Amino acid sequence: MAVASIETVHRANSLQVQLAGDWTLATLPQPISRFEARLRELASREAAWDLLSIARLDSAAAVVLWRSWGRRWPASLALSGEHRLLLERVEAIPADLPARPSERLGWLLVPGRLALAAVDNLAGMVALVGQMVLDVGHLCAHPRDIPWREFSANLYKSGAQALPVTALIGFLIGIVLSYLSALQLKTFGADVFIVNLLGISIVRELGPVLVAVLVAGRSGSAMTAQLGVMRVTEEIDALATMGVSRSLRLVLPKIIALAVAMPLLVVWCSAAGIVGGMIAARLQMDLSYGFFIDTLPRVVPVANLWIGMSKGLVFGMLIGLVACHFGLRVKPNTESLSSQTTTSVVTSITVAILVDAVFAIMTRSFGIPL
Amino acid sequence: MSVPTEWSSAAVPAIEIRDLSTRFGDVVIHRDINLEVPPGQMLGLVGGSGSGKTTLLREIVGLLAPSAGMVKLFGHAVLDADPQRRRMVRRRFGMLFQQGALFSALSVFDNIAFPLRELRLLDEALIRDLVLLKLAMVELEPRHSRLMPAELSGGMVKRVALARALSLEPELLVLDEPTAGLDPDRSENFIKLLTTLQKELGFTVVMVTHDRPTLLGLATRLAVLADHRIVACGTMDEVLAVEHPFIHNFFGSGHAAAAMGQGVS
Numbered sequence: 311m312a313v314a315s316i317e318t319v320h321r322a323n324s325l326q327v328q329l330a331g332d333w334t335l336a337t338l339p340q341p342i343s344r345f346e347a348r349l350r351e352l353a354s355r356e357a358a359w360d361l362l363s364i365a366r367l368d369s370a371a372a373v374v375l376w377r378s379w380g381r382r383w384p385a386s387l388a389l390s391g392e393h394r395l396l397l398e399r400v401e402a403i404p405a406d407l408p409a410r411p412s413e414r415l416g417w418l419l420v421p422g423r424l425a426l427a428a429v430d431n432l433a434g435m436v437a438l439v440g441q442m443v444l445d446v447g448h449l450c451a452h453p454r455d456i457p458w459r460e461f462s463a464n465l466y467k468s469g470a471q472a473l474p475v476t477a478l479i480g481f482l483i484g485i486v487l488s489y490l491s492a493l494q495l496k497t498f499g500a501d502v503f504i505v506n507l508l509g510i511s512i513v514r515e516l517g518p519v520l521v522a523v524l525v526a527g528r529s530g531s532a533m534t535a536q537l538g539v540m541r542v543t544e545e546i547d548a549l550a551t552m553g554v555s556r557s558l559r560l561v562l563p564k565i566i567a568l569a570v571a572m573p574l575l576v577v578w579c580s581a582a583g584i585v586g587g588m589i590a591a592r593l594q595m596d597l598s599y600g601f602f603i604d605t606l607p608r609v610v611p612v613a614n615l616w617i618g619m620s621k622g623l624v625f626g627m628l629i630g631l632v633a634c635h636f637g638l639r640v641k642p643n644t645e646s647l648s649s650q651t652t653t654s655v656v657t658s659i660t661v662a663i664l665v666d667a668v669f670a671i672m673t674r675s676f677g678i679p680l
Numbered sequence: 681m682s683v684p685t686e687w688s689s690a691a692v693p694a695i696e697i698r699d700l701s702t703r704f705g706d707v708v709i710h711r712d713i714n715l716e717v718p719p720g721q722m723l724g725l726v727g728g729s730g731s732g733k734t735t736l737l738r739e740i741v742g743l744l745a746p747s748a749g750m751v752k753l754f755g756h757a758v759l760d761a762d763p764q765r766r767r768m769v770r771r772r773f774g775m776l777f778q779q780g781a782l783f784s785a786l787s788v789f790d791n792i793a794f795p796l797r798e799l800r801l802l803d804e805a806l807i808r809d810l811v812l813l814k815l816a817m818v819e820l821e822p823r824h825s826r827l828m829p830a831e832l833s834g835g836m837v838k839r840v841a842l843a844r845a846l847s848l849e850p851e852l853l854v855l856d857e858p859t860a861g862l863d864p865d866r867s868e869n870f871i872k873l874l875t876t877l878q879k880e881l882g883f884t885v886v887m888v889t890h891d892r893p894t895l896l897g898l899a900t901r902l903a904v905l906a907d908h909r910i911v912a913c914g915t916m917d918e919v920l921a922v923e924h925p926f927i928h929n930f931f932g933s934g935h936a937a938a939a940m941g942q943g944v945s
Contacts, residue, residue, distance in 0.1 A: 335799075335849050336771070342801060368849040368881075369817075370802075373809045395880070403812045404822050643784035643830045 312365065313337050316348065318357075327352050330363035333371035342374060349378035358386035367393050369400065376400045435635050441557045442565065448558070460563035468529035468564075469571030473578060475528070476521055480579035483516060484508065484586025492594040501595050505602055506679075508587040509610035514677065515666075517580030518621035522629065522662035525572060526655055530633040533564050534654040537637025538647045546638075561638075565630035572626030573619040580618060613677030621669055625662045632658040692755040694719045694852050694884040695740060700749035702735060709735055711908040713749070719851065722878065722885040724899030728926055731905045733888045734856060740886065741775055741854055742766070753852065773852035774845030778860055780837040782829040788815075788840050789825035795847045814843040817877060835866040839873075846877070853878075855887035859894045871897040892931075904930075 312331035319326040331337065339345045361367075376397060389397070449456050491507050537560065540546045546556050584606070591597040636654035640647050695717040702709040709732040717723050727733045738744040740751055742758035751758045753769050760766045782791050792811045796802055802810075812822055818839040824832075832840065838858070845853060858874065859867035871894055878885060889895055895902070902919045904912040904927055912922040920931060 340801060342806070343803065369813050370806075370810055370849060373806060373813065377806070377809070392880070399816065400809070400813060402816060403809055641830060643828065645785040 313339060314345075314371065316352070318352065325352070325355055325357040326360060327357045328360045328363060330365075332366045333364050333375075334366055334368040335370040338371055338374065346374050346378050349375065350380075353379050353384065356385065359384050359388065361387070361389035361393055364389075364393065367396060369396060372396050372400045373403075381405075431635070434639070435631060438557070438561065438631060438635050438638075442562060445555070445558050445562050455558065457559050457563050460559060461567055464563050464567035465571055467532075468525065468568055469575065472525065472528055472571070472575060476524055476575050476579040477582040479520055479524060480512075480517065480582035481586040483520065484512060484583035484588075485590045487511065487516070487583075488587035488590035489594055492591060496595065501597065502601075502605070504587070504591050504595065504597065505605045506609040508584060508591075509606050510614060510678070512583040512587065513580045513610060513618050514614040515670075517576045517583060518618050518625060519663065519666055521572060521575045521579050521622060522625040522666075523659055525568065525575065525626070526629050526633075526658040526662065529568065530629045530658045531651050531655050533630070533633035534637040534640075534651045535647065537634060538640030538650060541638065541640045542642045542647065556638075561630075561634040564634055565627055568626035568630040569623055570626075572629075573622035576618050576622035577615070580615075609679060611677045611679055617669070617673050617677055621666065624665060624669075628661050628665065629658040632661060692719075693717055693752075694721070694754060695886060696752040696755070697740070698749050698752070700736075700739065700746045700751065702732065702739065702744075703747045708908055710746070713910055715903060715910060715913065717884060717886060719884050720882055722898055722900045723887070724895045724902050725886065725888045725905060726890075726895065726902060726930060727905030728930075732908075733905055736905065737854060737856055737886070737888050741773065742770065771848055772850060773854060774848060774850035775854040776838070776841050776845045776856065776858060778857045780829070780841040782832075782837060782841055782844070784829045786829075787825065788820075788827050788829070788832070791829070791840060792825075792843045792847050795844065799848075810847065811843075814847055817846065818843045819873060834861050835870065838862065838870060842874070842877075846881070849881075850883055852884045852886070855885065855889075857889055857891075858887055858898075859889065859891050864893070867891065867894065868897070874898060
């Protein structure tokens with residue numbers, strides 16, 4: 311391909327510019343800005359333009375030419391019909407894009423928008439809870455409609471498959487906690503209290519919160535993404551046209567499965583934590599396993615286990631609810647899918663910790679031995 | 681004054697397929713396909729479902745490597761080992777995907793500007809002008825450039841995708857079912873738009889389509905893919921002269937198709 315070229319001829323007292331070669335995006339000399347500056351300089355000298363020798367002119371080169379002419383036709387110009395057609399198209403480009411609506415005081419709108427979005431989300435969530443209650447009522451009246459398959463699939467995915475990772479995390483946290491506490495307790499000669507410390511903190515507090523964070527990241531995000539993709543590919547609409555209720559078949563099984571799986575995961579994770587703590591205590595302080603197991607039921611009242619499990623139940627339902635709510639709000643594009651999934655996980659972790667604080671206040675008189 | 685040299689690519693075929701074979705496991709899709717498309721031609725690729733039309737299209741644009749043989753665009757191998765040369769070849773064609781394949785996270789403006797920005801040679805003001813020019817070419821208005829792909833109708837998605845495919849001034853345009861999912865009225869408009877643009881810009885077109893009006897309205901030549909090979913290639917009349925059950929089924933009796941061809945052109 312021939313490179314775009316410029317030839318200048320001085321004739322009498324006028325300047326003639328002859329353009330030749332291929333004037334295309336690929337053949338314009340680089341950098342284009344310097345090339346354009348040269349053309350502009352020629353245009354400023356009121357030259358006569360001859361474009362007849364140009365072999366190929368594409369729109370990119372036409373725009374460059376037009377800009378260098380100062381967006382108007384030069385006084386003297388020779389060119390072929392098709393090139394004129396192209397330049398006329400370039401002439402028709404509007405000078406500026408339609409302006410966005412003015413946002414000068416945009417920052418004032420931010421808190422309002424956030425509040426509206428929060429109210430909107432809350433309303434959506436309440437509607438979802440209402441729908442769940444109606445669905446449960448319907449299922450009580452028509453037990454044949456209970457979605458056992460979906461329920462068991464969700465139970466397996468978010469419960470059984472989460473067992474290894476929750477055990478590992480619980481075990482490691484137990485070791486860390488036991489190891490750090492042992493260092494402190496030793497200086498006071500209060501070694502045996504390690505059992506009280508670990509028992510209460512893991513069973514009552516750490517177990518449920520750890521599992522909530524793990525499940526929100528593991529199952530909550532998967533649920534949001536799954537519902538979101540089903541929205542994008544119109545699968546949810548397809549279900550609706552077959553007369554299958556999306557809340558009954560997609561949302562309810564997820565929430566119930568999490569509500570069943572979470573308390574069990576909490577017990578499992580707490581047990582792993584205590585085992586970890588017990589091993590660390592043995593290594594660090596020579597506290598025998600027999601003594602640890604013997605003391606644990608005496609210093610940790612069983613009420614703590616019930617508190618931990620009920621936290622698991624509530625967290626599970628909340629995580630399922632939040633995940634499904636945001637999943638159903640995904641709009642059919644990739645950006646919305648990623649932002650809704652992020653929001654879903656962040657919201658469910660935040661909500662779980664907020665509710666945990668409420669639990670701590672409401673249950674402060676239970677399960678602490680005096 | 682420098683004499684404009686003859687554009688060197690004019691003599692080289694836009695697409696050259698040599699002894700191309702494709703196998704997926706034991707399943708043979710293509711066997712020794714040879715095809716040449718000179719510049720400026722509009723070739724329609726037809727064949728029954730499962731005959732490997734889309735596979736051939738994907739091999740032409742280098743999304744899929746053939747099991748044997750090679751594809752050359754403008755005399756350069758599409759799957760050149762040198763990434764630099766491969767990129768140069770890929771810049772010379774644009775592809776219009778069946779569903780548009782617009783980037784859903786970007787606005788219409790950014791979608792069309794994307795290939796231009798990737799060049800890293802042009803300033804924003806030039807890109808803006810070019811995007812608006814392409815939008816005007818596909819008969820969309822500047823205000824549409826603010827929309828997101830999710831807000832567009834099916835016909836508009838096709839137009840924006842066409843504008844994006846044309847943004848690098850391609851010499852070859854590859855179309856996969858260009859009018860699928862459009863109603864007959866819109867599909868006819870889209871065909872008109874494509875023909876006008878082709879006349880103006882002079883690019884080569886290769887397309888796969890099932891839609892007879894699209895084929896008769898756009899293609900100047902046909903290649904028929906059946907029995908793992910190209911059974912006929914040429915103008916409408918030449919293809920109709922070939923005796924093959926698929927051609928007979930697809931175009932019905934020769935007379936009806938010829939009448940239809942005249943009706944459209």
